[in-house]
Every structure is written in C-alpha cells, then in structure tokens.
Amino acid sequence: MGQICAASLKCLLMGLSVLLLSATSGIAEESTDIYQQVLKPILRDRCFACHGALKQEAGLRLDTAMSMRQGGDSGGAVEPGNAGASLIVLRTESQDAATRMPPEGEPLKPAEIAALRDWIAAGAIAPAGEQGEEDPREHWAFRTPVRPPLPTDIDAGWVKTPVDAFISAGHRRQQLRTQTAADRLTWLRRVTLDLTGLAPGTADQAAFLADQSDQAFERVVDRLLASPQYGERWGRHWMDIWRYSDWWGLGAEVRNSQKHIWHWRDWVVESVNGDKGYDQMLREMLAADELYPTDMDRLRATGFLARQYFKFNRTSWLDETVQHTFKAMLGMTFNCAKCHDHKYDPITQAEYYGLRAFFEPYQIRTESAGGDLDFERDGIPRAFDCNLTAETWIHIRGDDRNPDRSRPIIPTVPAFLPGVLPPIEPVQLPPEAIQPGLRSEVLVAMKA
Ligand code: HEC
Ligand code: HEC
Known part of the structure; x- marks a missing residue:
C-alpha cells in the first residue's frame, strides 16, 4: 500500500483494505469488500431507482456485478480490467450533462468514480451468489392475502x-x-374500556359477578357492542384515520375543512353502531354523490372529501385528497410520487396524477339540513361533481405552475394494485342532485 492517497474516500478505503489484507489474501478479496461496503451503497442511492428492480432504463440493471457485465441496450456496462472502456465509468465521468449519469442531481464525486474505476480495474468481482434487489411489487403487502x-x-x-x-x-x-386468566373484574374492566372507552359502572360489575352462566362473557360483549358508546369510541378511531377536523378560517371565511362538518362525524358514529360494512363506508365517503344522489343521510359521508377543502390552492386541496385517501384506505403513502416516480415503491408520477384525475371534477357545497335555510346555523357540507371536463396534467417536478400539457392524464388505478377498473361511464343524476333548491324539504321551507 505504498501509494499516495488521491482522494479522501480512497484513503478511507485503504484503511479498510489494510485491515483486510493483514487478515488473509490479496487484491480480489479487498476489492470485493470495497464493492460491498462502499460502492454498492453509492449505486443504490444514485442508480438503482432507474436501473434496478423497479425500472431498467436502457434495459440496464446495476444491482449486481453480473447484470452490469450483461449491460443494457449498448452492451456490457462494465469491462472487467478495463475501467476506461466501461460504459458505467464513461457515463458517470461525462462532462456533458446530456449523457452524464445520474441524469438528475449532483454528479458522482471524483472519489466515488475513482472507487468505481479501481473496482473494475481489479476485475469487477462481487461476492459469490450476489442477489439483485427485491422487486417491491413482490412485497407481501401487495399480494392478495x-x-x-x-x-x-x-x-x-x-x-x-x-x-x-x-x-x-x-x-x-x-x-x-x-x-x-385475568380475574373477572379485571376482564370486565378491560373489555369495557376496549369497546366503549369507559370503565364499567358498579351495576355492570355486580351484574357480571352474579351471572355464573356459561354465556356471561358473551353477554357482556354483546351488551357493549350494542351500546351507543361503542360507535362513539371506535368512531373516534376512524375519525383519526380519516382525518376528521373542524374548519378553520378568518372570521366567517372558511379556509380549510367545512362548517358543520360534524354531520360527517355523526355519520361515522351511526355507521359503526349500525354495523355498516367497511367497504360500504368507503363507497359512501368517496362516491355517495354519485351512488345515492338524493339520500342526505348517506351524503353526509362525503364530509370526508369536504374536509380536504383548502381555499387558497386547488392543487394543495387535491394533493391532500389523493394522499389522505390512500393513506387511510390503502395504508400507503403516495406523497413522494407527486414530484417524481417513487424511488422505492412501485408508484409512478403519472399514476399519482391518474389518482388525482378521479377527484378532479369534485367541489364542495353546503346543503340544507332538514329544511334549515340559514347555512351559518346549520347545513350539510357535501361533495358533488362540478366540473366534468376538468383536465389533469402531470406537474413537472411537482410544480403546479409547470404542467406537462403534452399528455392528458385520465383516471387510472396504479398498476401494482390487482384488479381491473370497470369502464368509466357517465351516471344520470336526478334534477334535485344538481339543483338542491328542488329538494322537497327546501321547497317546503321556502314557501313557509
Ligand atoms: C433518473 C433515472 C436515472 C438514474 C438515477 C440513473 N440513470 Fe442511467 N440511464 C437513465 C436513462 C433514461 C438512460 C437511457 C438514456 C441514456 O442512455 O441517456 C440511462 C442509461 C444509462 C447507461 C447506458 C446504458 C446502455 O446500455 O445504453 C448507463 C451505463 C447508465 N445509465 C448508468 C447509470 C449509473 C452508473 C447511474 C448511477 C450513478 C445511473 N445510470 C442513474 C436514467 C437514469
Ligand atoms: C415537492 C416535490 C418532491 C417531493 C414531494 C419529493 N421529492 Fe424527491 N426529489 C424532488 C426533486 C425535484 C428531485 C431532484 C433533485 C435534483 O435534481 O437536484 C428529487 C430527488 C430525489 C432523490 C434523489 C434522486 C437521485 O437519483 O439522485 C431521492 C432519493 C428522492 N427525491 C426521494 C424522495 C422521497 C423518498 C420522497 C417522499 C418521501 C420524495 N423524494 C418526495 C422533488 C420531490
């Protein structure tokens, strides 16, 4: 190791190699270790997003030494023993921004390229049995259970x-x-807290202790599930997941969420208490205006969409709609794909805007609650399809001032999700869904 360190990273590597050399053998092993510990993390950070399991730009994968040798459209990306002729070096070293890799962000540092060159010069050797990146689409969470x-x-x-x-x-x-097993009173306290959020009363305790039958435990659970407090306790849980919030603004002006959004809260509590299926709750929150256009009880559910309202920026509003819908309903964050293809999850930027396109036409209005025409006093905030021809464009780098008007985006489900989207067809809505003034209770109130 009599050389002079050309770059700080190389000095670091030498420290590592001296240790390794003193242990056993020669250059090959040293080089393999540098590949594993230094080089591969750099490639993972800077290259895998486009040349790994998710994407193979130019047909090239860089996540194993073998796939680098195989190369992409232009043939082998690495020529063992000949760094200067290796495409991967030429493209990272390039002074021409049009060909330099990675195409975005900072170029690789000279020390990083030097490490790459050294590794190739020493034969581009990886540990035996090296495995490529796991395909994120194969993640257990994306498989049908x-x-x-x-x-x-x-x-x-x-x-x-x-x-x-x-x-x-x-x-x-x-x-x-x-x-x-816990003693009976401890069990009663636990199950009551779990299902209602409240401690059992003295009468409940006495009744349970007195019930020596086999069904005593079941009876307690049935009683608690049937109590209104059950929906209040677990409704609160869902309100957190679905991001319930009261409105805020300036004076009477609403800037975020909606006035009287508590109608949606009541729908949540009633739905849990009424054993409404989870799938049905999602349908009502996302599409009651299309599925049940005259059913004010169910239309309260679209408070989920009304809550996303943001006065100052339609894109912030729709970003939150997309992001919170998928966080709450798929347990997945889509936020990163707003500005570029997701680096680690199988979500492209085009798919993000494909999701936005579903929501593009919607707007919020307040409708009379039971004939009350004073909307400061009461009213039901609800979603409706306002602008059916609204177009969606990808925002380049997530900048809404810079839409990519070369390709319109239509509503699409991300490819990693199983299932086929049925064809999107117009629905026929009755007149009172479009003109709320025609609703019977409103007509009655107007005459009075
Ligand atoms: C943001 C995506 C992106 C990243 C990150 C990226 N590349 Fe690329 N790469 C491309 C695209 C697109 C092409 C095809 C167009 C071209 O050749 O410029 C390409 C082509 C190449 C090629 C030519 C392959 C062939 O057979 O023609 C090499 C070599 C290459 N990249 C190496 C790298 C290396 C090394 C890194 C990391 C330091 C990297 N790339 C990071 C997008 C990317
Ligand atoms: C508001 C827009 C925006 C959001 C949201 C965003 N990014 Fe980025 N990201 C960018 C831009 C723009 C770049 C390119 C930076 C550059 O060219 O210097 C970038 C670059 C990156 C890079 C470096 C890519 C490379 O090959 O060099 C990674 C990694 C990354 N983002 C990950 C993420 C992750 C993970 C998230 C979500 C947690 C995320 N980004 C969310 C705008 C965004």
Missing part, C-alpha cells in the same frame, strides 16, 4: 379460537409461558 394453515405446535388446552393458535405457536417459539 391467503388464509394460512393453522399452526399445530400449540398448547391445545389454552387455545379457544383459531387466532389463539397463532399466539400459542408464537409462545412456543419464544419459549414463553402463558399467564393465568
């Missing part, structure tokens, strides 16, 4: 339900022993 077989290595005496079997198998694996 399948019912797993019940584990059999369990404590059969402890297991009461199929779910318990998984817990019991986990206990076995971790060599844990189960606790004895």
